[in-house]
Amino acid sequence: MLTTSPPTTDSQSFLTRGVQKRQLANGLTVITKERHDKPVVASIIWYRVGSRNEELGQTGKSHFLEHMLFKGTDRFQKGEIDLLTLQNGGANNAFTWLDFTAYYFTFAADRWQVALDIEANRMRHTSFAPEEFNSEKQVVEEELRIGLDGPWEALENEVWATAFRQHPYHWPTVGWLDDLEAATAADMKAYYDKWYHPQNATLVLVGDFNTDEVMPKVEALFGTIPTGLEARPLHIIEPVQKGEKRVVVKKETPVERLIIGYHAPAIGEDDAYGMHLLETILSTGKTSRLYQRLVEQDQSVTSAAAHYHDHIDASLFYFQAELKPGFALAAVEQAIYEELERLQNEPPSEAEMNKAKRQIEADLVLSNEEPLQQAILLGQYETIAVAQRLPEASRGYHYLDTLLERIGAVKAVDVARLVRQYFTSDNRTVGYLVKENANPASEATSTGGAADEQR
Amino acid sequence: MSSDKPNAMPTTAHIHFDVERLELPNGLVLLLSENHHTPAVSINAITLTGSRFENDEQAGLASLVGELMDEGTTTRTWKQLAGAVEAVGARFRTFGDYQVSGAQGAFLAHDLSLGLDITADVLMNATFPEDQIQLHKGRRAAQIKSRLDVPRIQASDAFNELIFAGHPQHRPAIGYEATLANLQRQDFADFYRRYFVPNNTLLAIVGDFATAEVKRWVEEIFGRWERQDNFQPPLIPPVKRQTEALEKFINAPKEQVNIFIGHLGIERKNPDYYALLVMDTILGSSPGFTSRIPRILRDEQGLAYSTYSNITASAGLDAGRFIAYIGTSPDNLEQALSGLRREIARMAQEPVTAHEVESAQAYLTGNFVFDFQTNAQIAEFLIEAEVYELGFDYLQTYPERIRAVTIAEVARVAAHYLAPDALTTVVVGPVDELGNVISQT
Numbered sequence: 001m002l003t004t005s006p007p008t009t010d011s012q013s014f015l016t017r018g019v020q021k022r023q024l025a026n027g028l029t030v031i032t033k034e035r036h037d038k039p040v041v042a043s044i045i046w047y048r049v050g051s052r053n054e055e056l057g058q059t060g061k062s063h064f065l066e067h068m069l070f071k072g073t074d075r076f077q078k079g080e081i082d083l084l085t086l087q088n089g090g091a092n093n094a095f096t097w098l099d100f101t102a103y104y105f106t107f108a109a110d111r112w113q114v115a116l117d118i119e120a121n122r123m124r125h126t127s128f129a130p131e132e133f134n135s136e137k138q139v140v141e142e143e144l145r146i147g148l149d150g151p152w153e154a155l156e157n158e159v160w161a162t163a164f165r166q167h168p169y170h171w172p173t174v175g176w177l178d179d180l181e182a183a184t185a186a187d188m189k190a191y192y193d194k195w196y197h198p199q200n201a202t203l204v205l206v207g208d209f210n211t212d213e214v215m216p217k218v219e220a221l222f223g224t225i226p227t228g229l230e231a232r233p234l235h236i237i238e239p240v241q242k243g244e245k246r247v248v249v250k251k252e253t254p255v256e257r258l259i260i261g262y263h264a265p266a267i268g269e270d271d272a273y274g275m276h277l278l279e280t281i282l283s284t285g286k287t288s289r290l291y292q293r294l295v296e297q298d299q300s301v302t303s304a305a306a307h308y309h310d311h312i313d314a315s316l317f318y319f320q321a322e323l324k325p326g327f328a329l330a331a332v333e334q335a336i337y338e339e340l341e342r343l344q345n346e347p348p349s350e351a352e353m354n355k356a357k358r359q360i361e362a363d364l365v366l367s368n369e370e371p372l373q374q375a376i377l378l379g380q381y382e383t384i385a386v387a388q389r390l391p392e393a394s395r396g397y398h399y400l401d402t403l404l405e406r407i408g409a410v411k412a413v414d415v416a417r418l419v420r421q422y423f424t425s426d427n428r429t430v431g432y433l434v435k436e437n438a439n440p441a442s443e444a445t446s447t448g449g450a451a452d453e454q455r
Numbered sequence: 456m457s458s459d460k461p462n463a464m465p466t467t468a469h470i471h472f473d474v475e476r477l478e479l480p481n482g483l484v485l486l487l488s489e490n491h492h493t494p495a496v497s498i499n500a501i502t503l504t505g506s507r508f509e510n511d512e513q514a515g516l517a518s519l520v521g522e523l524m525d526e527g528t529t530t531r532t533w534k535q536l537a538g539a540v541e542a543v544g545a546r547f548r549t550f551g552d553y554q555v556s557g558a559q560g561a562f563l564a565h566d567l568s569l570g571l572d573i574t575a576d577v578l579m580n581a582t583f584p585e586d587q588i589q590l591h592k593g594r595r596a597a598q599i600k601s602r603l604d605v606p607r608i609q610a611s612d613a614f615n616e617l618i619f620a621g622h623p624q625h626r627p628a629i630g631y632e633a634t635l636a637n638l639q640r641q642d643f644a645d646f647y648r649r650y651f652v653p654n655n656t657l658l659a660i661v662g663d664f665a666t667a668e669v670k671r672w673v674e675e676i677f678g679r680w681e682r683q684d685n686f687q688p689p690l691i692p693p694v695k696r697q698t699e700a701l702e703k704f705i706n707a708p709k710e711q712v713n714i715f716i717g718h719l720g721i722e723r724k725n726p727d728y729y730a731l732l733v734m735d736t737i738l739g740s741s742p743g744f745t746s747r748i749p750r751i752l753r754d755e756q757g758l759a760y761s762t763y764s765n766i767t768a769s770a771g772l773d774a775g776r777f778i779a780y781i782g783t784s785p786d787n788l789e790q791a792l793s794g795l796r797r798e799i800a801r802m803a804q805e806p807v808t809a810h811e812v813e814s815a816q817a818y819l820t821g822n823f824v825f826d827f828q829t830n831a832q833i834a835e836f837l838i839e840a841e842v843y844e845l846g847f848d849y850l851q852t853y854p855e856r857i858r859a860v861t862i863a864e865v866a867r868v869a870a871h872y873l874a875p876d877a878l879t880t881v882v883v884g885p886v887d888e889l890g891n892v893i894s895q896t
Contacts, residue, residue, distance in 0.1 A: 014493070038827075038828060079743075082743025082744055083814070085743055086745045087814050088821055089817055091742045106825060108821055139759070142784065145784065146710075146711065149710050253604050255597055295594070324593060324596075351542070362544025366561045369495070
């Protein structure tokens with residue numbers, strides 16, 4: 001029996017209502033959404049390039065390149081983009097992750113178009129002056145060192161590097177320190193020339209503007225940029241994992257940590273929708289299964305969570321737990337397996353399924369009030385929901401149109417089947433973070449953060 | 456494009472929202488603002504209490520009271536509370552900070568009455584079940600340990616212990632392992648009964664609702680809450696700013712040194728707050744890396760990913776802190792320390808330029824609109840407007856106050872509120888107690 005009404009389509013229309021999509025002749029995709037409730041405009045440009053596109057020995061280039069786009073072009077000197085942002089009362093930043101790099105501005109509606117001017121210019125005219133490159137290299141290395149000091153980052157990096165043997169998800173977005181040190185301005189310029197083109201980019205505008213007035217301006221600024229070479233599709237496939245992998249990271253830390261990662265589907269695969277539900281059932285809120293088991297019942301952890309994010313290629317569904325002193329990593333690991341076992345034997349109740357569906361639906365509304373958040377969501381899916389397996393009605397930002405419907409269709413038996421199929425010992429990588437002087441008998445590795453690398 | 460001159464001084468984008476304020480007979484202040492763009496409502500129920508009202512032996516008490524308020528009431532178990540919230544996909548948390556405690560929720564519009572009901576329940580009827588106290592104390596003890604994993608927090612805690620010595624702000628709100636052990640159920644219940652009273656509480660509701668209906672609900676649900684006529688908040692004696700330089704070096708096996716330099720700051724009600732906001736924007740808080748500290752230490756010298764300064768960010772009911780922060784490689788320690796100290800001294804001793812003041816004013820007035828993007832932000836503003844007596848015409852008075860700041864004014868407040876000869880410096884990282892870098896193999 002349903003105790004609450006089924007999820008409605010309110011949140012999907014809330015996000016995609018009024019969205020228009022165009023493509024310029026040179027291939028640039030432009031997504032606009034007018035919102036006249038607040039006098040602000042968020043603009044964000046996405047490039048379909050991230051650490052996924054890098055090569056061994058040159059890791060971290062996508063993120064480093066993101067930094068360089070603030071360090072001077074033929075028209076904007078170093079610091080000038082920030083100064084224009086300051087003087088116009090705006091904000092800007094950028095972020096890079098596995099599959100993408102994105103740059104955003106938020107401005108009041110009466111002066112936001114400076115953002116278009118900057119993005120159109122720096123798509124092809126970044127300078128890469130050697131002195132700027134060398135000084136920014138130090139900044140990026142300092143950013144990397146913050147990660148080295150973070151226990152979760154240390155463990156996460158090791159688990160992903162262990163789980164992915166061939167696929168570039170093997171290395172962290174910020175790259176390996178030695179690769180950064182070896183990077184040259186010429187390498188960076190070549191990488192920029194390869195990926196920063198209209199046909200590999202999506203411009204998203206959300207806020208208080210008139211689309212018909214803005215499009216001629218977009219056309220004038222971006223329309224003359226050459227299309228660029230079509231990027232060859234990547235053919236990098238992680239082979240099926242045949243047997244559990246374990247890794248141990250030693251670090252001077254007062255609390256031990258655990259990450260367990262399972263190879264999981266890419267965005268748009270049929271099973272991906274159920275994985276999102278499973279993530280919610282396991283770890284959203286105090287009534288979630290992991291909280292009830294590990295925090296309330298066993299009282300063995302300070303926190304525990306499950307994570308599954310949409311990526312272009314198959315990635316990891318992973319668990320992370322921070323242990324209370326006096327509890328054993330092996331026992332917490334075992335408790336997580338028992339909860340997975342229980343999901344197979346006692347599929348979630350109707351109420352539990354409805355709760356999780358509701359949580360996902362409400363989150364789309366509650367997390368996306370701001371124009372910038374909406375622009376990020378629209379641009380992200382336009383950039384990563386590209387596989388041919390996605391039907392036209394769910395491809396690109398339209399992914400958001402059908403997301404709730406697809407999640408709503410997942411049944412409890414499907415969830416149980418997913419656990420049985422994916423959460424096997426052969427498919428997992430286990431990471432333990434232990435104290436420097438500890439001597440774990442047989443132990444493993446890490447946690448992955450969803451943390452984007454911001455500039 | 457030339458950016459030598461700010462764009463004339465852009466006007467502040469027009470923002471407007473209606474606010475209805477009323478006080479219930481029991482003293483509860485209700486602040487309502489409708490916004491129908493998103494089918495959601497934010498609830499902020501704020502009681503003016505926190506760790507500033509606990510003593511050293513009870514450190515951690517207020518924040519645990521905050522955490523435990525939704526772990527059981529006279530009408531619901533923790534599981535029923537969480538179950539009701541999560542079944543509708545809402546967000547709800549209770550908390551105890553330094554100066555405010557209470558509950559914050561975000562509900563889809565059609566679930567607002569449930570949200571109000573639960574908010575009232577945790578404010579009025581919390582029971583502090585013994586098993587939940589044990590659970591939270593155990594978890595808290597581990598969280599206190601894990602703070603040592605974040606060198607920036609470790610440095611910040613050590614910095615507070617020095618500059619706020621003798622004042623409640625010297626403690627981390629999370630408490631200490633030793634004081635946690637002392638806290639008993641009676642302590643939680645007493646603190647809750649003493650401070651969580653309607654005439655010490657503000658309730659802000661912002662979002663997609665009809666004011667008349669919500670007023671009726673609030674009067675019915677919160678009207679039962681009994682006024683405490685003899686309630687008086689304790690007085691917190693102010694702390695004095697140090698008069699001499701202090702240094703503390705703490706060894707930790709890390710890749711970076713984390714540095715805090717600064718001293719006591721200002722109260723939010725200080726009339727110089729606005730001139731100091733302009734100073735902050737020029738010295739170390741700006742979008743990107745335009746202000747002096749990030750521009751010079753990061754963008755020009757490449758010393759750090761993260762470096763900044765501010766004095767207004769921590770201004771509250773009590774004086775906050777002036778801080779300059781940097782996280783950098785141990786090799787850069789000397790250059791980073793001297794760079795931060797040089798920029799602080801230069802700000803205190805030399806006038807800023809007209810261009811800097813104009814750019815900062817353009818930024819602060821132009822960016823103001825972004826403080827009012829979400830229901831939660833507006834609810835938070837309504838509470839602050841009440842606590843700091845900003846007036847609901849603040850949307851107009853703020854830009855006026857910022858525009859009124861002059862070069863001379865910035866020079867005066869910088870000289871008065873910055874003390875380059877009496878700075879506290881805390882360094883956490885691979886250093887010995889004298890500040891020598893210990894080379895790591």
